[in-house]
Amino acid sequence: MAAILELAGVLKAFGAITVADDQSWSLGTGEALGVIGPNGAGKTTMFNLVTGTLPVDGGAIRLAGEDITDWPAARRCRAGLARSFQVPQPFGAMTIFENAFVAATQGAGLAPAEAEDLCLDVLDRTGLLRKANTMAGGLTLLERKRLELARAMCAKPRVLLLDEIAGGLTDHECKSLIETINGLRSTGISIVWIEHVVHALLAVVDRLIVIDFGRKIAEGEPRAIMDSREVRKIYLGIEADA
Template identity: 70%
Template sequence: MTQILKLDGVSRAFGAVKVADELSYGLAEGEALGVLGPNGAGKTSMFNLITGTLQPGSGRIEFAGEDITRHSAARRSRAGIARSFQVPQPFTHMTVFENAMVAATQSAGLSGHAAERLCLEVLERTHLLDKANLPAGGLTLLNRKRLELTRALCAKPRLLLLDEIAGGLTEAECRSLIQTIKEIHASGVSIIWIEHVVHALMAVVERLIVIDFGRKIAEGEPKAIMASPEVQEIYLGIAADA
């Protein structure tokens, strides 16, 4: 199976603090990968390294068979890497539709009717079409998260990075969002999803990796990973011999 993303020995430190420590893994085209780890483990830093807002001190990052290690964030976005943020960051003074248009024009490089058509299609897909003309600053948390998805999808990504998008939602809201992410995944978009809401990950991803202190400490089938004593101790706080 073709790999769309590969990290090979990627490291980055700020003084003595390592946010990425020899990270290595691959992502197959069309695969959904979940990422677990305690707060401060380096998960969001890993996304920053993939998107280019943070440069590695060493190692190599490949996307679609090309070495992108030194490419700018803008170039990576145009190549098909998009992300959501843990804390939604819409343009609050603009409408939902205008937020989507920014992504379609700036990241996907579309204009005119092509950009408008893409935005309308994505807004329908993310269940925000009826809110297209509302100010983004007045949305509920669920709909701000949906707008994060919308803006990422309007960049026409091949790889979608989701950063704790289910955090803070009610159980019903979480189920609704999971269904939307499943539909995105079914369309062929590759996904890496950082999440603390474990049941949300388990409903979507085919594989899990666990990161602690910037280092990958486990990788494999989700149920097997969650049953690992090491993972339970590091992530869940359960002693390995409990």
């Protein structure tokens, strides 16, 4: 499995606080990778570094073998890297459909007619079609999160970075989210997913990495990782032998 996304020794510090400490990992083509770690561990920061909204202090990021470390965020998106924001960032004065349309025309570079078809399809799959003409500024948090996913999908990414999209969903909604994401995987999209709702994560991902204080502290098969002493201690915040 060739790596589609690769981080090699990525460094980032805000003053004395290191938020990405020599991070190296890779994502295989078509793979789904889960990322867990306590609050403030640097998971979202890592997404900011990968998508280019934050510059790295050192190390390299490669997309399909190409060094994108110095690329601006917009170029990385056009090259196939799309994300959802943990704190939703909707275009408030535009409708849900228009939000998706931005991604389809700018990120995916589609012509208007193709973009319209893609947006309608994605909104249907993410359960937002009914509200297509609603202004994004007036949505509930849950709807905003769904819009984050829909918009990222409309950018037609090769690698989709999802940042905590399952929080606050009902069981039924969570199931349909898992179906949607597994559906995306079947179309060949590679996924990195930061999530605290572990059971949702485990239903999708092939592999898990654990981040704490900006460092990758564990990596491997999801069940094995979840059962390991180290992860229980650091991620769940309980002493394994207490």
